[in-house]
Amino acid sequence: MTRETRPPRAxxxxxxxxxxxxxxxxxxxxATEHYVLRxxxxxxxxxxxxxxxxxxxALDQEPDESERAESxxxxxxxxxxxxxxxxxxxxxxxxxxKFSLKTTKSEA
Amino acid sequence: MxxxxxxxxxxxxxxxxxxxxxxxxxxxRDSYSEKANHSQDGASDSVEAVAEAxxxxxxxxxxxxxxxxxxxxxxxGRYGLVPYHEERRREMLExxxxxxxxxxxxxxxxxLDLPAYYTGVDIHQHPGGVWSDALAGVIYERGARTTTPxxxxxxxxxxxxxTDLALAGGSHSNVLDMGxxxxxxxxxxxxxxxxxxxxxxxxxxxxxxLAASLAQKAQSKNVRxxxxxxxxxxxxxxxxxxxxxxxxxxxxxxxxxxxxxxEAFRVLSPGGRMVNLDFYCLPDAFRRFIHYGHxxxxxxxxxxxxxxxxxSKLLTSKGFVDVEILPFKETEGVDIDANxxxxxxxxxxxxxxxxRCGS
Numbered sequence: 001m002t003r004e005t006r007p008p009r010a011x012x013x014x015x016x017x018x019x020x021x022x023x024x025x026x027x028x029x030x031a032t033e034h035y036v037l038r039x040x041x042x043x044x045x046x047x048x049x050x051x052x053x054x055x056x057x058a059l060d061q062e063p064d065e066s067e068r069a070e071s072x073x074x075x076x077x078x079x080x081x082x083x084x085x086x087x088x089x090x091x092x093x094x095x096x097x098k099f100s101l102k103t104t105k106s107e108a
Numbered sequence: 109m110x111x112x113x114x115x116x117x118x119x120x121x122x123x124x125x126x127x128x129x130x131x132x133x134x135x136x137r138d139s140y141s142e143k144a145n146h147s148q149d150g151a152s153d154s155v156e157a158v159a160e161a162x163x164x165x166x167x168x169x170x171x172x173x174x175x176x177x178x179x180x181x182x183x184x185g186r187y188g189l190v191p192y193h194e195e196r197r198r199e200m201l202e203x204x205x206x207x208x209x210x211x212x213x214x215x216x217x218x219x220l221d222l223p224a225y226y227t228g229v230d231i232h233q234h235p236g237g238v239w240s241d242a243l244a245g246v247i248y249e250r251g252a253r254t255t256t257p258x259x260x261x262x263x264x265x266x267x268x269x270x271t272d273l274a275l276a277g278g279s280h281s282n283v284l285d286m287g288x289x290x291x292x293x294x295x296x297x298x299x300x301x302x303x304x305x306x307x308x309x310x311x312x313x314x315x316x317x318l319a320a321s322l323a324q325k326a327q328s329k330n331v332r333x334x335x336x337x338x339x340x341x342x343x344x345x346x347x348x349x350x351x352x353x354x355x356x357x358x359x360x361x362x363x364x365x366x367x368x369x370x371e372a373f374r375v376l377s378p379g380g381r382m383v384n385l386d387f388y389c390l391p392d393a394f395r396r397f398i399h400y401g402h403x404x405x406x407x408x409x410x411x412x413x414x415x416x417x418x419x420s421k422l423l424t425s426k427g428f429v430d431v432e433i434l435p436f437k438e439t440e441g442v443d444i445d446a447n448x449x450x451x452x453x454x455x456x457x458x459x460x461x462x463x464r465c466g467s
Contacts, residue, residue, distance in 0.1 A: 012176055033186075
């Protein structure tokens, strides 16, 4: 039996709520991806610096007020997208609350 | 997947593992010490009591999760060893293929029955195990480079240090490495004993193919790797004056371990020594708890049973004498006792076959 044809086996569980186990999996996958991108970004910077295309010292300098103001809108949009889900509000109106077919009683 | 991304991801995982090995492990150990100090009974001597104290704590749950999943991500997932090598299958197999026909280095047995305990679980979380795919030996070798967290500051590999110990105080003209894997444990023996005959046996064809390939590249003329069950070899009685194994015993069910020692005894010459490097000496309940948890999380089903066995009694019952069970420090450059990091309970298990059986 090859790796591909073997039936799946339930993963081990370490947290009281298995959702945390799975979220941690997604979190670590993203962290790995983030580091891969960071590594490539730094390699690009090194290459560009060696070719004289960029001045690394200038890149490392603290941005002045005008540059920070220019990026403010982008920063706000990023924070909005990141944190808006914490409010638990719908973007498109529908039935609220926890959904279950086991009961007709709304738990909202 | 490009090479740079693969290396960056594996380096990230290794750094995360190092944090786990040092900071997180230390925090779990300190957490247990604190609980033990505050309890009326003090530190317990039972694994169950440590489990009772730790298993429901958030800290330990993260510790356990990371042990399981950092290893999973090392092998599988987007940047895992398996997909990386899969994308390079043809070139990697071409690099190995030329030893197939050279039986001076390599002897394969397509009809060898692999035991169910060996095929039923993917040890080390290596998908498909170390036996089912032609690339498995190469993948195993790459993965093993980062298995031992405490690297020797003097640069002396754990296998070299074990070989020092195995060869001490004797001359050896015939050496058998039982369960040799991809030959990492065999290399110091055939390199240091150029006039001796060295044989390595293992169940996994992909591993011994790599072992033979590496030996051929090293232009060694005194070694042969054979696909064979170490518990049931075809060597004549009293063929070897030294029999070794490295990190094999903990992979064997108790009944198979029994057969393994019987076979080692049979093939040893009178006066010959058996020297094994494995994981056995666990000084307290906390270390035992951590080790048993590692066994489960890393798919090492028989680590626990090995640690529970009375090996000295077993070897004596088989006729071995001069049984030695000694903690082994895998590094010269670090004060292990003061370091406090997670580490395997390295142990040397050695014994001698008497000059005359029954004497």
